[in-house]
Amino acid sequence: MLRGYICIFPDVRMFIVALLAIISCSSDKTSIQGEDLAVLKQKYGARTVNYFYETVFHEDFARKNNDNLLKWTDDPTIAIKGRASRMDTASVREVIAEIDALGLPVKCRLAQAPDSGAIQIFFGNVGEVASFIGFEDLDAMGVDTSSSFGFAKPESYEGRLIKARVGIYFSPNDTTAASRREVVLEEIVQTLGIFGDSYSYPSSLFFQNWNPQKRFTDLDKQVLRLLYEPAILPNYSRLSFETDFADNLYAVNSNEKLQKYLQNSSLNSQMARDLDEIFSGDLLLKHPKEVNVFLFGAFSRRDSVTIAEASSELSKLSPNLKIAIGLHHASEPDHGIVICLEENRKQEPAVLQNGETIAGKSCMYPKIIKSKILLSFNLSDRSEGLRQQSLVNSLYFSLVPIKMTKSRIDELYTLTNGRISFSRHYADLLRIVYANELVDGYDRREFLKIKSNLALL
Known part of the structure; x- marks a missing residue:
């Protein structure tokens, strides 16, 4: 009996390991199935995939890239707080309508009461905004407090966004409705899961530096649509994204790709x-x-x-x-x-x-x-x-x-x-x-x- 047990133990162990591997694979809810991945690659080009990578898997003022993406699975309600003017309130309503027009699986809507919103947007002066977001020293962070700015601070559980605080300050010199609306638009869109800015496209809503010509471009909208594709689940990891989209991501296997490109360029x-x-x-x-x-x-x-x-x-x-x-x-x-x-x-x-x-x-x-x-x-x-x-x-x-x-x-x-x-x-x-x-x-x-x-x- 003992010998028989010892003899079959390796096979049993291998069976258990294999069974655990099957269970692990079937319970990995962040993976993208092969057919779904093929559909996504056909629907979204390399430009969108790369911009998604640098804005979704990075966060402003963070020292490293994000390991997992975050997204809402329930419709987020938005509450307006602080010193919001009529212009600011109108901007929030317009932004909600513009985002909902994209046809995402989740819809934004105004909260019935100021304290009931999953996303709370606070308008105030520099000190009030910093206090609301929980930042102690904006100057040390490199924030230009002489200009208008906004910050979003999310809360999540297992990749699902559950709350977010947005603080917005408008400079006294910033009186145009269009520029104020652009700040509101950027911050609300970023609370949906696009937390990183970029230097790649100055016309983009997510351009890091000041540009009065920034807008919600078609590329920005494609990035948001990709984030809310049903096949991309909450907590989807950056490493999985790099593996799944390796052929389209410029930064993945960059040495091999560059060497091949330079070889084909016939350098002198x-x-x-x-x-x-x-x-x-x-x-x-x-x-x-x-x-x-x-x-x-x-x-x-x-x-x-x-x-x-x-x-x-x-x-x-x-x-x-x-x-x-x-x-x-x-x-x-x-x-x-x-x-x-x-x-x-x-x-x-x-x-x-x-x-x-x-x-x-x-x-x-x-x-x-x-x-x-x-x-x-x-x-x-x-x-x-x-x-x-x-x-x-x-x-x-x-x-x-x-x-x-x-x-x-x-x-x-x-x-x-x-x-x-x-x-x-x-x-x-x-x-x-x-x-x-x-x-x-x-x-x-x-x-x-x-x-x-x-x-x-």
């Missing part, structure tokens, strides 16, 4: 050296996929046309780069490419150029969020001859952050019948820099390993 030694130079220290930093160019100072109509034509030609070089002339601002924007042009007859050099680059590192992916270029011309014949070239150079070398040498300036572009045409090398360089395979924040040491294994032409 000059291109490899230029790519090595784009890294800022050990990290790759580049502008967002959408870049606004802002013009300040003594721009003539011809100067503006030059920037517009160069922006158009550069946008054609990469499907991942859209460059547009931004609307004029009274104050200098904190994102995009800002070109300030001066004319100074007293300066000796025909052209003087200075610049600075500002990086953002509080979101999932670090980026260059602003390049500022100061151009000064002394109005001599030589400066007039260099004017167009200086403007085109300032734009290109802001997008591709390599040193602006004389040989690079001479080889950057040609004029054909008055049209700007970028040389093959620098067109390819920009295309590679803004390729999806070259992920924001990519480690230079990994790039050097890949480069050492490439057969350069």
Whole structure:
């Protein structure tokens, strides 16, 4: 009997382990079934999947990415508290209607009593908002308290959102209904489970920096729809998402994807050296996929046309780069490419150029969020001859952050019948820099390993 027991014990143990594995798999309520996953991949493209990843699995001011997503399974009621004006109350009602029009499985509605709302939105001054949310020192967090801002603080259980507090402060200078409504919209949408901001799309509601042109874009709406797909259950893990959507996620298996891309690009030694130079220290930093160019100072109509034509030609070089002339601002924007042009007859050099680059590192992916270029011309014949070239150079070398040498300036572009045409090398360089395979924040040491294994032409 004893021998028989000992003899069959390994088989019994294997059976128990297998049974537990089956039970574990069947009880894993966060996994996506194969057929459902195929439907999601067909319904949502790589752009949506990647933006979902960086906004849903990241939280503002968090030091690490979120391990699991959160979502509502019951209709959230919204209560308005604090110093809400009629304009603020109207904004909340409009936002609820806009979100409900998306046809999500859950519907937002106003609470019957101020204390009964699952989502409580508090309007007040800086101190009141900080107290309501539970933050002690907004300045230490890097919050600009001179401007309007909002914060959302959720509560959840096993991946299900059950409560949320939203604190909103409006600067006395922020009196327009549209800008105040945009803050309300962003905070309510984020309480639905999109807690992270991003630098990738300045037009997006979730853009980290200030931009009065932000709106609830089609991409934002697709991210929210994906979050509330029935196949994606509460507590769905980031690791599972990375596994399920590995073929569409740029940051997953990035070394293999980049190596394959560079091999297919047939690099020569000059291109490899230029790519090595784009890294800022050990990290790759580049502008967002959408870049606004802002013009300040003594721009003539011809100067503006030059920037517009160069922006158009550069946008054609990469499907991942859209460059547009931004609307004029009274104050200098904190994102995009800002070109300030001066004319100074007293300066000796025909052209003087200075610049600075500002990086953002509080979101999932670090980026260059602003390049500022100061151009000064002394109005001599030589400066007039260099004017167009200086403007085109300032734009290109802001997008591709390599040193602006004389040989690079001479080889950057040609004029054909008055049209700007970028040389093959620098067109390819920009295309590679803004390729999806070259992920924001990519480690230079990994790039050097890949480069050492490439057969350069």
